[in-house]
Amino acid sequence: MFHQFIVWLSHTVGEWGYPGIVMLMALESSFFPFPSEVVIPPAAYLAASGKMNIGMVIFCGTLGSLLGAVFNYWIAMKFGRPFFEKYGRYLLVSHHSLEKADRFFDRHGHISTFIGRLLPGIRQYISLPAGLARMGVFTFCVATALGAGLWVLVLAGLGFWFGRNEQLVLQNLQWVTLMLIAGCGVIVFFYWRKWQSRPRRIQGSSE
Numbered sequence: 001m002f003h004q005f006i007v008w009l010s011h012t013v014g015e016w017g018y019p020g021i022v023m024l025m026a027l028e029s030s031f032f033p034f035p036s037e038v039v040i041p042p043a044a045y046l047a048a049s050g051k052m053n054i055g056m057v058i059f060c061g062t063l064g065s066l067l068g069a070v071f072n073y074w075i076a077m078k079f080g081r082p083f084f085e086k087y088g089r090y091l092l093v094s095h096h097s098l099e100k101a102d103r104f105f106d107r108h109g110h111i112s113t114f115i116g117r118l119l120p121g122i123r124q125y126i127s128l129p130a131g132l133a134r135m136g137v138f139t140f141c142v143a144t145a146l147g148a149g150l151w152v153l154v155l156a157g158l159g160f161w162f163g164r165n166e167q168l169v170l171q172n173l174q175w176v177t178l179m180l181i182a183g184c185g186v187i188v189f190f191y192w193r194k195w196q197s198r199p200r201r202i203q204g205s206s207e
Contacts, residue, residue, distance in 0.1 A: 072127035
């Protein structure tokens, strides 16, 4: 069944072209449970076959991811924030909690959004807390584009080299995902160490 779906998707992407990639990736990046793993690799395989351009596949995949993320961000900021400000106390979400979220995303939103786009199960939803916390839209877009672009690049590489065999794509994707998770852990560790050392340097310089 998965193979048939891949064949259908490859045919669909081939017919719709680059706008189809943008649309499907925007759906994947929003609320709809549409996996990017079945969008970019078939498109990259078409690029390897000379039917599409790999650079445009990566660009359109990243653009679609950004558009879907911005949609989630806007929904959360437009409707989620007023809802929690009005009814949050009934859901154990206080105004103080919202202010803490604002401060967190103001300080760490760039790294949180970037890493969130690389983690399975989180990448589609990291835009929601960013929108609730009213994270700066420019910083949000840059961090989202970088994280989504890296993920699309990984998928495109797998599809370009192994797109003929979806089992090889899935097997290698598991290893790549584990390496990305480990890499994100390293980034978070060094970022936390740097952030923890910052107040001590400031205090020492003032003395």
